[in-house]
Amino acid sequence: MFLGIDLGTSEIKFLLLDEAHRVHATLGEPLSVAQPQWLWSEQQPHDWWAATQRGLDRLAREHAAAMAQVRAIGLSGQMHGAVLLDAQDRVLRPAILWNDGRSGAQCATLEQRVPTLRQIAGNLAMPGFTAPKLLWVQQNEPDIFARTARVLLPKDWLRLQLAGVAVSDCSDASGTLWLDVGARAWSPALLAATGLTLQHMPQLGEGSAVSGQLLSTLAQRWGMPDDVRIAGGAGDNAASAIGMGLVRPGQGFVSLGTSGVIFASTDQFLPNPDQAMHAFCHAVPGRWHQMSVMLSAASAVTWAARQFGFQDEPALIAAAMTLDATARNQAPLFLPYLSGERTPHNNPHAQAGLWGMRMGHGRADIAYAVLEGVSLGLLDGFNTLRPPAHGQAQSLSVVGGGSRSADWSQLLADALGVPLTTHEASTAGAALGAARLGWMAAGGDEAQVCTVPPVLQHFAPRAAQHAQLQERHARFRALYKP
Numbered sequence: 227m228f229l230g231i232d233l234g235t236s237e238i239k240f241l242l243l244d245e246a247h248r249v250h251a252t253l254g255e256p257l258s259v260a261q262p263q264w265l266w267s268e269q270q271p272h273d274w275w276a277a278t279q280r281g282l283d284r285l286a287r288e289h290a291a292a293m294a295q296v297r298a299i300g301l302s303g304q305m306h307g308a309v310l311l312d313a314q315d316r317v318l319r320p321a322i323l324w325n326d327g328r329s330g331a332q333c334a335t336l337e338q339r340v341p342t343l344r345q346i347a348g349n350l351a352m353p354g355f356t357a358p359k360l361l362w363v364q365q366n367e368p369d370i371f372a373r374t375a376r377v378l379l380p381k382d383w384l385r386l387q388l389a390g391v392a393v394s395d396c397s398d399a400s401g402t403l404w405l406d407v408g409a410r411a412w413s414p415a416l417l418a419a420t421g422l423t424l425q426h427m428p429q430l431g432e433g434s435a436v437s438g439q440l441l442s443t444l445a446q447r448w449g450m451p452d453d454v455r456i457a458g459g460a461g462d463n464a465a466s467a468i469g470m471g472l473v474r475p476g477q478g479f480v481s482l483g484t485s486g487v488i489f490a491s492t493d494q495f496l497p498n499p500d501q502a503m504h505a506f507c508h509a510v511p512g513r514w515h516q517m518s519v520m521l522s523a524a525s526a527v528t529w530a531a532r533q534f535g536f537q538d539e540p541a542l543i544a545a546a547m548t549l550d551a552t553a554r555n556q557a558p559l560f561l562p563y564l565s566g567e568r569t570p571h572n573n574p575h576a577q578a579g580l581w582g583m584r585m586g587h588g589r590a591d592i593a594y595a596v597l598e599g600v601s602l603g604l605l606d607g608f609n610t611l612r613p614p615a616h617g618q619a620q621s622l623s624v625v626g627g628g629s630r631s632a633d634w635s636q637l638l639a640d641a642l643g644v645p646l647t648t649h650e651a652s653t654a655g656a657a658l659g660a661a662r663l664g665w666m667a668a669g670g671d672e673a674q675v676c677t678v679p680p681v682l683q684h685f686a687p688r689a690a691q692h693a694q695l696q697e698r699h700a701r702f703r704a705l706y707k708p
Contacts, residue, residue, distance in 0.1 A: 227295035228668065230661030231281075232462065233274055233303035233381050235259060235323065235484060240281045241657035242292050243665070247677065249654065251289045255281045260320065265327035265353075265574060268320035271309050274380065275387050286448040293448055298455040299388070299440060300664030302465030302656040303381030305401040308359040311383075313375040315392075319367070321380060322359045324401075325485075325521060327566055327574030329358035336361060336403065339419040346416060348400070348407040348497035348505035353574050357403035360420045377426055381459055388456060389438030392428035395458035397465075399430060400506035407514070408495040410507055433460040433468075433509030434666035457667035460509035462656045463487050463517060468509050469651055469659030470623050471678035478515075480638060480646065481655075482628025486523025486600060488607045490516045496612045502572040503610035509663060510672060518569035518607025522578070523600050524628045526562045530596040534589055540631065546594035547633045555694055557591045558582045559702050560599030569607045573708060581705055597634060601641040602695070602702045608642050621645040623678075624685075625655050632683060640691035641699070649679040 227250070230241040237257055242250040255277035260268045286293050306324035311317060322328075333351035336358055337343055343351060351358055356379070364371040378386065379402070382394045399405045399412075404420075404427065406413040412427050431437055440454040460468060463481065467489055470479055478490035495514050497505035504517040522529075527539050536542040549557065558580045566574035580595060624635050624646050632648075639646040651658050665675045 227292050227297065228661040228664040229296050229299045230657040230659065230664065231278065231299060231301050231384070232465065232655070232657040232660055233301070233384055234462065234656070235304050235325070238274065238277045238281055239657040240285060241654060241661050242285065242289060242296070243658065243661040245665070249658070250292045251285060252654070252657065253281060253284060259323065267323040267326040269323060271317050271321050271380070271383050274384060278384060278387070282448050290449050293450055296450045296454055298457060298664035298668040300457040300660035300662065300667070301381045301385055301459035302462050302660040303379070303384070303398070305379065305398055305461040306354050306356050307380040308356050309378045309380060309383040310363065310370060310374045311376040311378065312373045315376065315386065318370050318373055324354050325565055326359065327353045329353045329362040330574055332358040332361040332365070336419050340415055343403070343416065344497070344499040346406050346413050347403045348495060348499065349403065350499045350502050350572055351403060352502065352568060352572055354568060355401060355403045357416065357420050360422065364421050371421070375426065376428070377422070378428060382428055385437065385456060385459070388440055388444060390441055391438040393437040393458065394428045394430055395433040395437070395460055395509065396430065396507035397433055397509045398459070398461040401461060407505060407507055431458040432511050433458045433464065433663050434511070434672070436667045455664070455667050457663040459660055459663055461506070463489050464506065464509040464515065465656035465659030465663070466625050467491060467515065467659065468662050468676060469655050469657070470625060470649060471676045472623065473508065473510055473513060473672065473676045476620060479623040479625050480604060481626040482524050482624065482634065483626035484523065484525045486520040486604050486607070488518045488604060488611065490611055492516060498610055498612050501610040502569040503607070504569070509659070516611050518610050520562065520600070520603045520607055521566055521568055522562050522564040523604070524626065526564055526578075526596060526600050527628070529564060530593065534592055536589070536593070542593045543597060543631050543633050545590040546597045548590050549594050551690070551694065553591065554594055554598070555698070557598070558587060558595040559698070559705060560595040561702070561705055562596070562599045562603050570610050571706065571708070576706070597637060598695070598698065599702070601638050602699050604638065605641050605699055606703070621647055624648050632685075635683070636685045639685040639687045641695045643687045643692050645687065646685045648682045650682060651679040
């Protein structure tokens, strides 16, 4: 049995998996986000640990027999967050999260200090990344920065609580701007640009390798064996790819979660930083991935459902689908930048908007505009991928909460011009991938572990709809003003 723990933004998810690929249990513990100022987004690390303990206590009560068979734990989590610790590993301030936009000025400073940053890190300096957050702390909270002895990513801080070791993996570390992504090693030059050294960093390993062992007191508390290994783990999207078995070149997915992601596995380091496309290490050795990220995807649909009086997201999608081709072509255009945007604009100040409203438009038109706008934003991201990921994709899997909607999946296939598939594990995602990484750390073979789950539905792009969406996309692109 293998346990996956995924530290998300809105909840921590837990999943128990056996060697027959059967999921024995899943559950989640909710989290809240603080936004004390405009552009700020923070969480208290101790809230993560409290939620982790609650979740594992529940598993121990409700699934004691399965917990007694756990051989390894895998961790995944929200990327880019900055957890600052003092010399005694005490948390110095709330963690600054991936969707925090306060450090825009510091990004420009980093690029000036290290002109080769994009080539080393494979990415632009963006406010979401970890390094500019530390430069912001240095400039705005110098007392806290002076006391900082260690910086950990969110899931790696959980590892510190579970195993007492400070370790990260290459996929999650790729999102810091401190990693030489091609070499899969910390970069002293990038660290120095934020006033840090290798001593501030955790040890680095591969996601499928052993990083430590569960503390004996915790193993006893949760009824686990006394030799439970903890895998290196992965950032959330790389973990989702592991969960879907997407580890070989040419495989990839579209994620419809809080944010929207296009992910493509590669066997080479293929950066395209000028268009804000991410080139990161994958969670298994010798593999990398390309990734585009938009900051408001399913969250934009949730926002619109609430603001425009729909009962829920499925009701909004159902209303959008009542429009025929003519009405869709006359619908407003929606720019989905409710939280700024990353790929391809790299603009935390980007704003959302509805354009082309007319007296005859109703809620169904607005519903379609929002659903289409998110889809066109994902098309923007898809177009930043470099060959062979772009233009040669045989198909992409759809994962995340939005994958439950067949109508949205079809709209996405039409927009991207690529066949899409949904799978039995489409919504399990990162927690399943974390459990699989634990399985590999316990000796499981990659080919045996990283299988693709059975297909539920297949969505082929339709020529007429694709052509119409390409024309709509050109108008969508023309509306954006930096």
